[in-house]
Amino acid sequence: MSLKxxxxxxxxxxxxxxxxxxxxxxxxxxxxxxxxxxxxxxxxSADDINNTNKAINKIEGTVNDMIGAIRLDFPKTGWSTQAPYKQTVNNAGINDTDVPVPMFEYPVINSEQQQKDVDRSVGYITDITTNNGSVTITCNYRKPTADFILVLKGI
Incomplete structure (x- = not known):
């Protein structure tokens, strides 16, 4: 719709x-x-302000979608047993058309070694795929050995 x-x-x-x-x-x-x-x-007229408000509401919804974030836990025990290693985590707020910006958060870290394990595990990721209601992470060569949190910005 194009507004006057x-x-x-x-x-x-x-x-x-x-x-x-x-x-x-x-x-x-x-x-x-x-x-x-x-x-x-x-x-x-009233039609003009109604059309303007509809356009603003649509933009507001789009902006809210862009700034939203979803956090998904990927435990070290959830990976497939052979390469490529895959794990899928469900979340109803995700669609296959989403193209979010991935970020990572550390779970509770108690040691320097644990932090290194998380960093190494995240480094193994070769692909992140959004599906309708889930996210799949693929690691083509090595299986992650630590729990980590995937944060998807822009959902």
Whole structure:
């Protein structure tokens, strides 16, 4: 939908002029616009504001989708037994059309060796695939040996 972007204001010379007519039976008055217009402008209607608000709501939804993040736990025990090593984690908020930015978080780390194991395990990843309702990580050559958290930004 393309919203109108060329609204114009009324242009007139001098002051606005109105003729007031009063109904003798009801006592009600009406105004008759007698202004001399150089250019008659546009009316901004309820349809216009409704279309504008719909467009803003759609943009807001898109922005919220872009800034959202999903965290998925990939335990070291969940990998397939032979190469390529794969693990799939379910999450209803993910679609196969999503193209998120992957990041990683450390689980609770108690030692330098544990941190090295997580870093090494994340380094084994060769592919991250979003599916309808899940994410699959593939490691073509080595099986991860530590738990880690995949954070998908932009879901």
């Amino acid at each position: 972007t060329d609204y114009k204001n009324d242009k007139f010379s001098g002051m606005r002029k109105y003729k007031i007519e009063t109904d003798s039976e009801t006592g009600l008055s009406t105004l008759d616009d007698k202004t001399e217009y150089v250019e008659v402008g546009d009316i901004f």
